[in-house]
């Protein structure tokens with residue numbers, strides 16, 4: 001289905017947004033938000049998702065698509081097709097199903113490649129995220145006596161920290177010496193790109209692998225992956241990204257950025273459902289590199305010879321060669337339902353709406369003008385996706401509990417941060433307006449009680 005692009009929105013060209021610019025673009029009233037929704041060419045996609053409802057039958061304001069994306073209404077149909085073919089064909093479904101299971105992961109490849117800016121041969125859908133991170137580190141973290149460190153961002157997602165530390169130990173090194181964590185300057189809330197580049201320049205000779213979250217899950221900061229990759233390669237470091245919060249959120253161009261590898265889950269912005277299957281990118285330059293160590297399994301073996309059950313392992317060229325197992329059809333079916341929607345809309349349109357929607361949220365939050373709240377996410381659009389992380393002073397979790405009572409599903413992170421992610425695919429300008437209205441009313445009522 002083609003949707004006419006009748007919306008004419010003004011986008012800021014300047015990378016450093018200041019409040020003045022926002023004030024010229026937006027208005028703090030419901031009519032303005034409703035009007036933005038009426039002129040939003042992709043607003044109708046909201047209706048393709050189930051919006052969770054409160055006890056009173058009203059929809060929640062759902063701002064946690066960064067944790068678990070909503071269910072596309074079409075998912076049931078996709079899964080039922082596979083259940084039907086399993087019911088009527090049994091094992092024959094591997095070749096005879098409407099979507100033969102033998103090749104099912106391939107139906108996802110092109111669509112996923114478009115989302116992350118990879119060539120189809122560089123992208124595969126398999127396993128789950130932390131598993132893929134380990135598989136990639138097996139191949140791309142090959143420490144030596146002098147070059148054995150891994151650079152991550154401080155306060156990276158815990159699973160990434162555990163995985164990385166365990167890999168360092170697995171190779172007989174000490175995480176206390178080999179884990180380099182870069183953090184924001186004292187008094188600042190996110191990491192300056194120039195600090196990352198400087199650190200790589202200074203310590204790169206001892207760094208084997210740079211592995212950052214493309215978007216930090218806590219602050220919402222999006223890193224300059226192209227510049228970091230370039231700086232890393234200058235020092236012969238391998239460079240990979242965890243795109244759990246990047247895939248389906250940012251405009252990505254992994255192939256041209258020359259990233260060595262990337263991994264991401266699909267249950268966040270990509271709406272594949274709880275525990276959904278993961279995505280993995282391996283740059284073309286490594287497609288046939290037999291000197292890379294890798295853990296092998298039969299699904300990565302030459303497709304034409306897979307069922308010959310031979311002893312010798314011949315990996316498929318490209319990312320598919322890292323597959324281990326017979327792929328899970330039902331989670332892939334639910335992911336396919338969502339990727340078909342992404343493919344129809346396209347990342348460009350989503351990204352345009354996303355940056356406008358999030359700027360509107362930023363504008364309204366600044367309008368509250370209350371010293372108890374501040375935004376710790378960069379105001380530069382090039383350094384964030386749709387998420388804003390709001391630091392709440394002096395109110396603790398009680399403020400968050402109150403917005404929850406008022407029908408907002410957001411996310412609380414200790415010690416003092418509320419993360420909100422208006423997702424362009426199914427959130428509206430009205431959602432954003434109502435959320436800030438609820439938040440500011442609670443702040444006003446709390447003025448004497450805190």
Ligand SMILES: *Cc1c(COP(=O)(O)O)cnc(C)c1O
Nearest residue numbers: 129130157159213217242244265
């Ligand atoms: C969500 C998330 C994970 C979760 O990993 P799973 O293996 O899917 O449980 C890991 N890393 C990051 C950065 C995440 O945001």
